[in-house]
Amino acid sequence: MKHVQRLSDTEMELMEVIWECDPPVTSTELLRIFAGRGKEWKAQTISTFLSRLIDKGVLEATRDGRTNKYVPVLLPKDYKLAEAQHVLDGLYQGSVKNLIAALYDGDKLSDEDIAELKQWFSGK
Numbered sequence: 001m002k003h004v005q006r007l008s009d010t011e012m013e014l015m016e017v018i019w020e021c022d023p024p025v026t027s028t029e030l031l032r033i034f035a036g037r038g039k040e041w042k043a044q045t046i047s048t049f050l051s052r053l054i055d056k057g058v059l060e061a062t063r064d065g066r067t068n069k070y071v072p073v074l075l076p077k078d079y080k081l082a083e084a085q086h087v088l089d090g091l092y093q094g095s096v097k098n099l100i101a102a103l104y105d106g107d108k109l110s111d112e113d114i115a116e117l118k119q120w121f122s123g124k
Helices: 008-020 027-037 043-055 076-092 095-106 111-122
Strands: 059-064 065-072
Touching: 008 027, 008 043, 008 065, 008 076, 027 043, 027 065, 065 095, 076 095
Parallel strands: none
Antiparallel strands: 059 065
8 A cells, every 4th residue: 555644634524625526526515515614714715725635645735627527536435444553553562452452451342342353353
């Protein structure tokens, strides 16, 4: 998998909306969607974040007259996998066992979680 730059919380929020849309999407459409969710962004703000996402390689833009149309380059599952790998490598020396042990020791895994994991692993 190619290296994927980490997204800020706001960039991730924007990408989640873009992933929900049928591509391509315009900044005007995005502003309308966010306004409907109670988040009034200025056009320049969203433009700045869209440019950052293009620079990070997760979004592409094409010009259609005076309007940019944006298409995601990265699928949500691919970004999540890259983020999980980053956490795994950075905090757990690349070991899934170390990650699961930390969750278990931190009382984050219920008996139901453990049973589901056992069932999932036995099916692999």
